Every structure is written in C-alpha cells, then in structure tokens.
Amino acid sequence: xxxxxxxxxFDAAHFLAGHSGACRNxxxxxxxxxxxxxxxxxxxxxxxxxxxxxxxxxxxxLRALAAEFDHKLIYxxxxxRPATLAAxxxxxxxxxxxxxxxxxxxLAQYFYHxxxxxxxxxxxxxxxxxPENCAAYWEAE
Ligand SMILES: [Zn+2]
Numbered sequence: 523x524x525x526x527x528x529x530x531x532f533d534a535a536h537f538l539a540g541h542s543g544a545c546r547n548x549x550x551x552x553x554x555x556x557x558x559x560x561x562x563x564x565x566x567x568x569x570x571x572x573x574x575x576x577x578x579x580x581x582x583x584l585r586a587l588a589a590e591f592d593h594k595l596i597y598x599x600x601x602x603r604p605a606t607l608a609a610x611x612x613x614x615x616x617x618x619x620x621x622x623x624x625x626x627x628x629l630a631q632y633f634y635h636x637x638x639x640x641x642x643x644x645x646x647x648x649x650x651x652x653p654e655n656c657a658a659y660w661e662a663e
Pocket of ligand 1: 549551651
C-alpha cells in the first residue's frame, strides 16, 4: 500500500449549541484539515506516473474545501434564532450552515465524505481546532 498526506487551513468561528462549557459561546479557531490517502496502485503513465495522487491536484481540492469555510461563522441549522440570522445577514457576515453540530469530529467526518465524493482514496481525515486538539474520522476496513 501507498499513502500520502496533505493539509489545508482556514479561519472560522463556531459555537456548540447546548454545550455546558465555554464552547457554547461564539469563538474562533484556525482549523487545520489533514487528509490521508491510501491506495495499492500508482498511476502507470502520464504526468502522474508512479504517483498515488498528484499533490498539486490534492492540494487544490483541499484548498477549495477550506475556502468554503474560511472567515465564516459555521453554525448548526436550527441553532440560531431567525432574527439573529437576519441580523447577521444584514451585516453581510459570511455564514456556513451545516446540518450537524460543528464539532471537530463531525467536521472530520464531513470533510472525509466530501473528499471521497471528489473521487479521492481517502483513508482518514483529521481536523485540528487548536495546535494541541484534533479529532479524526475513518471507516473500518
Ligand atoms: Zn471551538
């Protein structure tokens, strides 16, 4: 098997509705997405010959994913009152609504499935919300 790893970062705010601690408050992170790919076959020809995946393309896919969330407020659908959402939109703040609680675990799972849907042989996605704390998602083989 061959494996490779690439990463991309973005800055975004979030909060965890219903959390009993400080995470219930609006706060920001420099999120770091680390994607690990795995496969048994290298490309037989072309510019990617003897590569599992061309880093250039992988980095581009990761950057595009990170850009979707960069400098936005990530929030779970249904956790902000309509009046709050309207006020944020009136201020022209960038918002990213997700159908799940935006924990590092769920974001890792979400990014895993997005990269898989892009056709990548993704083995694991790790999401750091601080330099010390991360969560990972992978699927049992
Ligand atoms: Zn947080």
